[in-house]
Amino acid sequence: MITYILGAGPAGLAAGYYMTRIGCAVTVLEAEREYGGFARTFCHGPFRYDTGAHRFHDKDAEITADIQDLMGNELIKVHAPSQIYWNGRYLDFPLSPVNVARRIGIGTFVRAGADFAFARLRRSKRDEWNFAAKAYRKYGKTIADAFLIGYSEKLWGVPAQKLMPEVSGGRLKGLSARTMLYELLRGKQEKTEHLDGSFYYPRQGYGQIAERLAASIGKENIRLSTRVTKLRHDGTTIQLIECEGHESARPKRVVSSLPQSVLLRLLDPAPPRQLIEIAEGMKFRDLILTALFLNRTQVSRNASIYFPSEDVPFTRLYEPKNRSIELAPPSQTCAVVEIPCFADQPIWVENDTDLIGNVTRELERAGLIRGDDVIGGKVHRLRRAYPVLEIGIHEKLDELRRYLQRFVxxxxxxxxxxxxxxxxxxxxxxxxxxxxxxxxxxATDLTLQRVHSG
Incomplete structure (x- = not known):
C-alpha cells in the first residue's frame, strides 16, 4: 500500500524525499498547479525571485550534508550582510553593539545603555513570558522600542505583549558585551560571518530545492491540481482518501502538511465542533510580495534590509541578485518587498498598480532607488504565510494534537x-x-509477521 502525502510544499516534499530514500512508496497530492509552496521561485522575463527572502543556514550539519548531496554544485556559499533602515541610517541586523553605538547618536546610545543595564538587573528569564518582555529584558526599552516591538507588531499584526517569546527567532541575539568584544577583536569580516551573513543558496533560486526534492520523489508520484475532499476514518485509522472528481484511494499512511483547520474539516466523521473552532481561530499572517524590476546594476550589497518604522507599510526588502548573480541580467536587478497583512484588510485587494507605485515612492524616499529606474513590477498574494504564535497557542495545539493522535x-x-x-x-x-x-x-510489522507465521 501507498503512503499519501497531502501538500507538495517544502514539508510534504521533504517527507516524500526521505521516505522514498528508504524504499517507501509515496504519492504526493497537491491542490495547486505547481509544487514548492512557500519555497518557490517566480520567473518574470530575465528575472527570478523567491516567495520570500529565503536562505539556507547551516544549522543542522546532517541536513546541510543531505542538501549539498542533493544540489551538488548548484548550491553556493553566499556572504552577504543584512541591515536595518532606521531614521535614514543603516544598522547591522541582527543588532551589533559597535554599529549601534556609531549609528544612533551618543545621547540615544547612553540612554539605551542605561536601559540595557537596568533591564538586566531588574529582570530574570522567568519574566520572558511574552515577546515584549523578552525584548525589553534583552535590549532595554530604548532599543527594543526602536527596532523590535514596532517591527514585530507590523510583521505579526498582534500587540507584542500577546506574542509568544519564540517569535523572535534569531532576532534577539548579537547585542551584548561579549559580542562587542568579539567585533572589536576580530574585525568587520568576522563580524559579518558571526551575524548570520553567511549562508547557502541555490544558483537558480530557492525553488531549485523543491525541484530537486520533487525529481528525487519522481514527478510521476506527485499529482498536481488534485484537491482532497474527504478523509474517511473509523475513529482510529484513515481508511479512504477522496479527491475531487470522485477519485479515491486506500492509504497505508497519511502525512498531512495542511493547516489543521483544513485537515479537521476533511475528516469524516467530523471531529467535535469545539476542535474545529479552535483550529479555525488560529491566525495566519498573509503576505503581499511586490517585485520591482530595475534598470540598474544593484540597489545595495545586502541580502535583506529591514524596515521597523510604522510609517513604511513593508517589513523587508530583498535583492535576489545578491544571493546569486544568475537571478538577474548583469546590468539590471530586482528588488522585492514583503507587506504582511491579513486577507480581510483593504490592502489585500488594493490595485496592483497602486501597490507598485506606493512601494516605488517609499524606496525613493529611503534613497534606495530612483523612480525612473523602475522598468516593471509584479505583485503576488500569498495566503497563510506565517503562523501567528499568540499567548496560549500551545494549550490549543496540545488539545488538537491529542485528538489527532488517535489516528494511528x-x-x-x-x-x-x-x-x-x-x-x-x-x-x-x-x-x-x-x-x-x-x-x-x-521493521516491527515484519517481526510480527514472522512471529505469527512461525
Whole structure:
C-alpha cells in the first residue's frame, strides 16, 4: 500500500524525499498547479525571485550534508550582510553593539545603555513570558522600542505583549558585551560571518530545492491540481482518501502538511465542533510580495534590509541578485518587498498598480532607488504565510494534537501543519525523522509477521 502525502510544499516534499530514500512508496497530492509552496521561485522575463527572502543556514550539519548531496554544485556559499533602515541610517541586523553605538547618536546610545543595564538587573528569564518582555529584558526599552516591538507588531499584526517569546527567532541575539568584544577583536569580516551573513543558496533560486526534492520523489508520484475532499476514518485509522472528481484511494499512511483547520474539516466523521473552532481561530499572517524590476546594476550589497518604522507599510526588502548573480541580467536587478497583512484588510485587494507605485515612492524616499529606474513590477498574494504564535497557542495545539493522535496512520508535518515558525532545514529534519519512524514501524510489522507465521 501507498503512503499519501497531502501538500507538495517544502514539508510534504521533504517527507516524500526521505521516505522514498528508504524504499517507501509515496504519492504526493497537491491542490495547486505547481509544487514548492512557500519555497518557490517566480520567473518574470530575465528575472527570478523567491516567495520570500529565503536562505539556507547551516544549522543542522546532517541536513546541510543531505542538501549539498542533493544540489551538488548548484548550491553556493553566499556572504552577504543584512541591515536595518532606521531614521535614514543603516544598522547591522541582527543588532551589533559597535554599529549601534556609531549609528544612533551618543545621547540615544547612553540612554539605551542605561536601559540595557537596568533591564538586566531588574529582570530574570522567568519574566520572558511574552515577546515584549523578552525584548525589553534583552535590549532595554530604548532599543527594543526602536527596532523590535514596532517591527514585530507590523510583521505579526498582534500587540507584542500577546506574542509568544519564540517569535523572535534569531532576532534577539548579537547585542551584548561579549559580542562587542568579539567585533572589536576580530574585525568587520568576522563580524559579518558571526551575524548570520553567511549562508547557502541555490544558483537558480530557492525553488531549485523543491525541484530537486520533487525529481528525487519522481514527478510521476506527485499529482498536481488534485484537491482532497474527504478523509474517511473509523475513529482510529484513515481508511479512504477522496479527491475531487470522485477519485479515491486506500492509504497505508497519511502525512498531512495542511493547516489543521483544513485537515479537521476533511475528516469524516467530523471531529467535535469545539476542535474545529479552535483550529479555525488560529491566525495566519498573509503576505503581499511586490517585485520591482530595475534598470540598474544593484540597489545595495545586502541580502535583506529591514524596515521597523510604522510609517513604511513593508517589513523587508530583498535583492535576489545578491544571493546569486544568475537571478538577474548583469546590468539590471530586482528588488522585492514583503507587506504582511491579513486577507480581510483593504490592502489585500488594493490595485496592483497602486501597490507598485506606493512601494516605488517609499524606496525613493529611503534613497534606495530612483523612480525612473523602475522598468516593471509584479505583485503576488500569498495566503497563510506565517503562523501567528499568540499567548496560549500551545494549550490549543496540545488539545488538537491529542485528538489527532488517535489516528494511528496519520502524521502531521510542516509550518502550517504543526503551526510552528520553522525554516526549510527544520522541515527537512522533520521529514528525515518521520522516515526513520516509518523504518522502525516497518521493521516491527515484519517481526510480527514472522512471529505469527512461525
Amino acid at each position: 496512520n496519520l502524521y502531521v508535518v510542516g509550518r502550517t501543519g504543526r503551526f510552528e515558525y520553522t525554516h526549510v532545514h527544520d522541515l527537512l529534519r522533520q521529514g528525515k525523522e518521520l522516515a526513520k519512524l516509518m523504518q522502525t514501524e516497518a
